[in-house]
Each structure stands twice: as structure tokens, then as C-alpha cells.
Amino acid sequence: MSKKPDFKKYGFIPQRQPGLLLMRLRNRAGNITAADLCKVAELAERFGTGKVHVTIRQGMEIPGVKEEQFEEARQAVLAAGLLPAVCGLRIRPVVACPGTNTCPYGLVNTEALAARLDAEFVGRDLPAKTKFAVSGCANACTKPQAHDIGFRGAAEPVVDHELCVKCGACVKRCPAQAMAIDNETLAIDYDQCLACGVCVRLCPKQALKTGRVGYHIFAGGKGGRYPNDAALIATFVAEEEVIPYLEAILAVYQELADKGQRLSMVMARHGAAAIAAQVEKVAAAAE
Ligand code: SF4
Ligand code: SF4
Ligand code: SF4
Structure with a gap:
């Protein structure tokens, strides 16, 4: 079995449900434009459950992303010009x-x-x-x-x-x-x-x-x-x-x-x- 990617490095957190990930996004100083909010909504519809959770540290996370779609979802975030979060042993979003x-x-x-x-x-x-x-x-x-x-x-x-x-x-x-x-x-x-x-x-x-x-x-x-x-x-x-x-x-x-x-x-x-x-x-x- 191939080793799983370091999901946390790219802002993805394994959910309690096996095979599913939370896709976390960051922003700068809690600000996001209306246009970017629309892109987040599109990502939630495309990769998640259509729901977006607002985190306590000003980020947003999209639940329900399938592990096998990790790379596709990650690339879609970057292509949309949004900022992925980061987790794990490193400096987290501000x-x-x-x-x-x-x-x-x-x-x-x-x-x-x-x-x-x-x-x-x-x-x-x-x-x-x-x-x-x-x-x-x-x-x-x-x-x-x-x-x-x-x-x-x-x-x-x-x-x-x-x-x-x-x-x-x-x-x-x-x-x-x-x-x-x-x-x-x-x-x-x-x-x-x-x-x-x-x-x-x-x-x-x-x-x-x-x-x-x-x-x-x-x-x-x-x-x-x-x-x-x-x-x-x-x-x-x-x-x-x-x-x-x-x-x-x-x-x-x-x-x-x-x-x-x-x-x-x-x-x-x-x-x-x-x-x-x-x-x-x-x-x-x-x-
Ligand atoms: S810490 Fe609170 S009250 Fe002070 S500048 Fe920031 S938002 Fe305003
Ligand atoms: S804490 Fe310092 S800056 Fe604030 S009102 Fe008192 S003296 Fe002024
Ligand atoms: S510094 Fe304080 S005591 Fe002096 S005039 Fe201003 S408010 Fe009044």
C-alpha cells in the first residue's frame, strides 16, 4: 500500500470518518472578498458536502473531501487563487x-x-x-x-x-x-x-x-x-x-x-x- 501524503502540511485534516478530509483554507487578517467567497462555495459543492465551517482562528474548512481527491482539491484551491491552510509542526495561519x-x-x-x-x-x-x-x-x-x-x-x-x-x-x-x-x-x-x-x-x-x-x-x-x-x-x-x-x-x-x-x-x-x-x-x- 502506498504511503499517504502529509495531508496536514497542505491544510487537510483527516476526519473521524475514514477516507474523508477537512480541507482548510486560510486568509489574511480574517478578510476574504465576495468573489473569493463564491470560489470557496464552488469548492465546497465540488469536493465537499456543500457546507463550509468557519474555524475559531478565522479560517474556513470544507468537510467531506475524499482522500482520493486530495491532490485534485489541493490544485483547485491554488488555481482559484485561494490560500490553503497549514497544520502540523509548523507556523500556522495568523x-x-x-x-x-x-x-x-x-x-x-x-x-x-x-x-x-x-x-x-x-x-x-x-x-x-x-x-x-x-x-x-x-x-x-x-x-x-x-x-x-x-x-x-x-x-x-x-x-x-x-x-x-x-x-x-x-x-x-x-x-x-x-x-x-x-x-x-x-x-x-x-x-x-x-x-x-x-x-x-x-x-x-x-x-x-x-x-x-x-x-x-x-x-x-x-x-x-x-x-x-x-x-x-x-x-x-x-x-x-x-x-x-x-x-x-x-x-x-x-x-x-x-x-x-x-x-x-x-x-x-x-x-x-x-x-x-x-x-x-x-x-x-x-x-
Ligand atoms: S484589539 Fe479589538 S478593539 Fe483593539 S484594534 Fe483590534 S479589534 Fe479594535
Ligand atoms: S493605560 Fe496608559 S494609555 Fe491607557 S489610559 Fe491609562 S495612562 Fe493612558
Ligand atoms: S491630560 Fe488629563 S488632566 Fe490634563 S487636561 Fe487632559 S484630560 Fe485633563
Whole structure:
């Protein structure tokens, strides 16, 4: 009997029903055009049961594809210009929120970062499955802290004391209780600040300016049977620095992980601070 193809590498998952596959498709930042939706519908009619399941990580999967049609279905996805998903021990499709594209709270262009991550990283083989999520602000709608590597948009507030009239509006609304008026001066506790941008938006005197803007980067999160919160390992990483920084994280991970070990296990073994320091070293050496 001939060996079966590595279905997961191409985004096909064996179903519980023998001989049938789920055909998974990815997209960029959860976006798909109406025209592409029609193509997905055609594929579902042609190869599956006519049904499409929306996955929790923004993908779509078509159930009921016969194993013997695997190659034909795979080629049809590519010919339609759609993006196949990937599974197994590699970088999985990226989850991202709309960020500054449409969300009023967005601080960064999440869709641009997600597109780069998709083009440059998805499908890369690693010791274990590795998931990325990108969120445009501290609301963290895509749960970056529950992913192997998470990117959360951040904008640093800076007080212009000349303009501040100490009205206290920002103090009341700060979700982190990071602001206070002490001795007639507005102060921000940057250790508590989420860099969420709320205070900058609401100040009636435009006395809060935006300082550094970029991504807070989290590493070592996961869901599943034993969920784990990721550790914050870098702050305000500028958009153009994210890719080299990510390469440094992956280099450290690959060096330290045994097969099957996710980043969370490596971080538990070595400690988040040690991993962050090692990543900094690798990133600096690559500059
Ligand atoms: S994480 Fe922020 S920017 Fe992204 S969708 Fe949620 S509220 Fe909007
Ligand atoms: S809302 Fe603006 S003016 Fe009022 S205390 Fe805050 S920074 Fe100052
Ligand atoms: S950015 Fe957000 S958390 Fe930080 S001081 Fe302003 S309102 Fe508070």
C-alpha cells in the first residue's frame, strides 16, 4: 500500500470518518472578498458536502473531501487563487484584528503586519505547532497572550504639562489606574500603563501626545488542555523591527526546543527573563 501524503502540511485534516478530509483554507487578517467567497462555495459543492465551517482562528474548512481527491482539491484551491491552510509542526495561519483599518481603537496597522507574517512565516517547519496573533490595541481581541507569539499594538502617552489643565478626565477613564494628579501635576505610572491610547483620545485639551508606537510582543502563550498566559518580552517594537525580532525569537526557540515542545515549555524550563535576554542578544547580533 502506498504511503499517504502529509495531508496536514497542505491544510487537510483527516476526519473521524475514514477516507474523508477537512480541507482548510486560510486568509489574511480574517478578510476574504465576495468573489473569493463564491470560489470557496464552488469548492465546497465540488469536493465537499456543500457546507463550509468557519474555524475559531478565522479560517474556513470544507468537510467531506475524499482522500482520493486530495491532490485534485489541493490544485483547485491554488488555481482559484485561494490560500490553503497549514497544520502540523509548523507556523500556522495568523489571526489578526482590523486595527487601524476600521477599528476606532486601533493603534497600529495590524493587517499590514499580518500580511507580512503570512507571506514570510506561515508554513515554516518548527519543533512544534506555533501560532501567531496580532491585535491592534490593549483590548487584545485576538488573544495575543494566548498564542505562542502575540503582537499587541501599543501607543505611549506623554503629558504636555503646558497644555494640561488638570481636569482629571483622563485619571477617571484610565482602565489601568495608571494616572494620578499629585501636587497639581498629572503623572503616569508607566509600569501600570497599558499603552491603550484611551487618555490621548479623550483629553479635551490635547495635552496628551503619543510617544512611542509599536507592538508589545508576548511569547509562550497557548490554549488547549493546559492553557498558559504568554510573557511580555518586548515593548514598543516598531513595525519595521518586528520581523527581525520575531526571527530572533524563533532562532532561540529552535535552538532550545526538543521536537514537539512548544515555546511555552521552553520558557517554563528556562524562564521568561532568560529567554527575553537571549532573544535580545540574537536580535542585536543580527543588526
Ligand atoms: S484589539 Fe483593539 S484594534 Fe483590534 S479589534 Fe479589538 S478593539 Fe479594535
Ligand atoms: S484630560 Fe487632559 S487636561 Fe485633563 S488632566 Fe488629563 S491630560 Fe490634563
Ligand atoms: S494609555 Fe491607557 S493605560 Fe496608559 S495612562 Fe493612558 S489610559 Fe491609562
